[in-house]
Amino acid sequence: SCSLAVPFAKMTNxxxxxxxxxxxxxxxxxxxxxxxxxxxxxxxxxGDIVDIKGNGAIQKGMPHKxxxxxxxxxxxxxxxxxxxxxxxxxxxxxxxxxxNLRVEHIFQSRCREDFLKRVKAxxxxxxxxxxxxxxxxxxxxxxxxxxxxxxxTKRNEPEVVEPIPYEFVA
Numbered sequence: 348s349c350s351l352a353v354p355f356a357k358m359t360n361x362x363x364x365x366x367x368x369x370x371x372x373x374x375x376x377x378x379x380x381x382x383x384x385x386x387x388x389x390x391x392x393x394g395d396i397v398d399i400k401g402n403g404a405i406q407k408g409m410p411h412k413x414x415x416x417x418x419x420x421x422x423x424x425x426x427x428x429x430x431x432x433x434x435x436x437x438x439x440x441x442x443x444x445x446x447n448l449r450v451e452h453i454f455q456s457r458c459r460e461d462f463l464k465r466v467k468a469x470x471x472x473x474x475x476x477x478x479x480x481x482x483x484x485x486x487x488x489x490x491x492x493x494x495x496x497x498x499x500t501k502r503n504e505p506e507v508v509e510p511i512p513y514e515f516v517a
Contacts, residue, residue: 368412372403379404386451391429395421396456399431399448408449418456419446429453 365372382404391397401415408428413435423430428449435444469485476483 365412368401368415371412371415372401372409374403382451389450389455391421391424391450391453391455393421393424396458397421397429397431397453398456399433399453402451405449405451408447408452410446410448410452414444414446418458423447 360366382402397419399410399414399417399419401410401412414433417433417435419431419433421429422432422445425447428447430445430447431453433444433446434441436442465487472483472485
């Protein structure tokens with residue numbers, strides 16, 4: 348006899364463009380509502396480094412989920428959008444992809460802040476050294492190990508560490 352119940356049914360993966368973006372494109376808690384005007388007032392120039400973060404509230408000019416969280420360089424600026432060059436890994440190689448995004452989905456990257464701060468500090472050090480007629484070390488050096496020292500136990504009694512015996516409490 349034939350049974351009507353299917354013993355094992357598999358669910359297939361969805362094939363959609365926004366598959367797996369339930370949390371990726373959702374707005375964070377208490378950040379719902381219309382987009383702030385400051386988003387549209389920002390100025391982007393060719394050569395700027397920007398971070399790509401898809402904003403689920405604005406569907407136009409949205410990046411594909413592959414580019415979410417990536418950093419790229421602006422190559423073109425139009426009225427409402429910017430063109431960004433992003434590196435994308437395809438199998439064994441990295442391709443430079445040009446994508447167009449609306450300004451709601453990008454913001455200025457902070458990846459060069461530390462470097463620019465260091466350049467400014469090094470210029471100041473160079474200026475001071477030139478004034479004093481000295482040479483100055485500008486390269487970043489790894490943190491050296493601590494110098495040797497004796498550990499005295501006169502007023503520092505060693506503490507014995509051992510496990511607490513297990514007691515069954517009924």
